[in-house]
Amino acid sequence: MKKLFALVALLVFVLGACANNNSKSNTISAVELTERENAILSTTSNKSFVFDFNVDSDYKEVSVWVEKYESGKLVNDAISSLITDVEEKGSIIFATTNPYDSGKKQTFNIGISGNGGMSSINNSETTSDDLDAMASVWNNLEGKNHSIEGELLLANIAYSSGETMSSLSTDFYEDFEGNMKELEKYDVVYLLKAEFNK
Structure with a gap:
């Protein structure tokens, strides 16, 4: 587990060095990874x-955390969380490993890199659900230069024991508080959120 953590931390640092220089200030963007970057990540996650x-000097720190919902109800508001200082440009990387121990344990890796250095955390969660036996869908905030004002939903991973399932709607990313009923159709949902603070 320590080797996996070290690999993810190294990757956070390497990808952070490649942060997009064309970003507008006080924005966040999903990164389109190269084939090589995808290959590296897929070996560790x-x-x-x-x-x-990309933030201006008014912003001093960023908080990133994972929330867990079961059948639409919040059951854990911070399975894994990380707070670190920010300075100008940086990257946030979130990765999970395959569920293990019969699909009942999920590991979350969060890394934040920037001009000021790098911070990372690795946490595991034991669940009563066999995630390996469920269908899953995942998605993230799409596009470039989203405002960093307020609480942001960056990504989700959803599991369902039902026969069919679809991803969360784009409306959910635009207004997750107003569309929480969407989570009721899944057995388990993990939401990756972030907030930039002045």
Whole structure:
């Protein structure tokens, strides 16, 4: 597990050095990874998401955390969380490993890199659900230069024991508080959120 953590931390640092220089100030964007970057991430993780941010000097820190919902109800508001200082440009990387111990344990890796350095955390969660036996869908905030004002939904991973399932709507990303009923159709949903603070 320590080797996986070290690989993810190294990747956070490497990808952070490649942060998009064309970003507008006080924005966050989903990163389109190269084939090589995807290959590196897929050797160390099951699902992964990368975002570049660009902030002005008013912003001092960023908080990133994972929330867990079961059948639409919040059951854990911070399975994994990380707060770190920010300075100008940086990247947020979120990765999970395959569920293990019969699909009942999920590991979350969060890394934040920027001009000021790098911070990362690795946490595991044991669940009563066999996630391996469920269908899953995942998605992230799409596009470039989203405002960093307020609480942001960056990505989600959803599991369902039903026969068919679809991803969360784009409306959910635009207004997750007003569209929380969408989570009721899944057995388990993990939401990756972030907030930039002045």
